[in-house]
Amino acid sequence: MTVFHQNMKKWTALAVLAALASAAAGCSQGTTGGEKGRGQVAVFQDFSAEDLDGNPVDETIFADYDLTMINLWGTFCGPCIQEMPELGEIADEYEEKGFQIVGICTDAVDGDGQALPDVVVSAREIIEETGADYLHLLPTGEIFTDLLPRVSAVPTTIFVDKEGNQVGLADMGAKDKESWMAVIDEKLAQVQQEAE
Numbered sequence: 265m266t267v268f269h270q271n272m273k274k275w276t277a278l279a280v281l282a283a284l285a286s287a288a289a290g291c292s293q294g295t296t297g298g299e300k301g302r303g304q305v306a307v308f309q310d311f312s313a314e315d316l317d318g319n320p321v322d323e324t325i326f327a328d329y330d331l332t333m334i335n336l337w338g339t340f341c342g343p344c345i346q347e348m349p350e351l352g353e354i355a356d357e358y359e360e361k362g363f364q365i366v367g368i369c370t371d372a373v374d375g376d377g378q379a380l381p382d383v384v385v386s387a388r389e390i391i392e393e394t395g396a397d398y399l400h401l402l403p404t405g406e407i408f409t410d411l412l413p414r415v416s417a418v419p420t421t422i423f424v425d426k427e428g429n430q431v432g433l434a435d436m437g438a439k440d441k442e443s444w445m446a447v448i449d450e451k452l453a454q455v456q457q458e459a460e
Contacts, residue, residue, distance in 0.1 A: 291341035291418050305414065308334070308428035311406040316369070316384055316391075321401055323428045330362035330459065331431065331452045333444075334422045336403075336415055338371040339386045343438035344419045348394035350441035354448065355398040363452055367391075367400035368407060370418055377408040425455045 312322045326332050335351060337344035355365040369387040374380055379402055391397060403412050419438050423431040431451050439447070 291338060291343065304430045304433070305411055305422065306430070307406050307411045308422075308424045308430070310428070313401045313404045313407050314379075316372070316388060316400050316402060318379075321399075325366065325399065326424060326426050326428050328426075329364045330426060330455050331364075331448070332424050333363070333365045333448065334368060334424060335365060336368045336370050336411075336418050336420045336422075338418045339369065339383055339390060340371060341418050345390055345394060347419065347438040347440070347444075348390070348396035350444070352395035352397060354441060354444060355396070358448065358452075361452060362456070363448060365396075365398045367396065367398060368403050369400055370403055370412060370415065372402050373404060373408060377404055379404075423451050426459075431455055 308323060308326070310323055312320065315321055333351075335344075337348070339345075351365055351367075358364075369383070372380055372383045372387055384402070387400065391400060401407070417436055419436075421435040425431055431454065435447065
């Protein structure tokens with residue numbers, strides 16, 4: 265049995281426990297937000313953060329793509345981890361279509377917004393084992409102060425255009441590859457049509 269499959273068994277067991285505590289297809293963040301968590305956010309129009317290696321990142325990461333899928337996930341969240349292999353496939357298959365995925369590991373910082381080294385190591389291992397090797401960010405700066413308080417469960421997914429403007433409402437919960445592709449195709453067509 266490979267390390268990936270051993271870890272998937274562990275993550276699946278954690279997911280079962282989490283599912284007992286959460287009725288949604290996601291994991292509780294321990295914050296309140298309700299429908300507010302599904303609303304529009306302006307965080308990504310002008311922000312600064314770091315990737316998992318501590319490199320600075322800002323809104324310019326969106327400029328070369330018509331549509332960016334921002335997937336907020338947690339190392340403790342079975343549904344998040346289970347969808348990551350297919351998100352990695354989508355990221356590869358759609359890159360030439362003007363689309364990218366950016367992950368945000370929501371539990372990689374403490375209550376003061378400081379990186380938690382052990383969680384960052386776990387996040388890197390999950391990313392490597394699932395093949396979800398697109399850009400992943402630490403939820404620092406405006407993401408920590410303005411976005412995380414609005415997120416009540418993970419995975420939560422937000423789509424933005426080239427300028428970081430949110431496209432549609434946030435999606436809460438995990439989806440399979442075909443379901444995500446349908447959502448992406450619709451939103452990608454919308455932003456490309458609006459850009460004409």
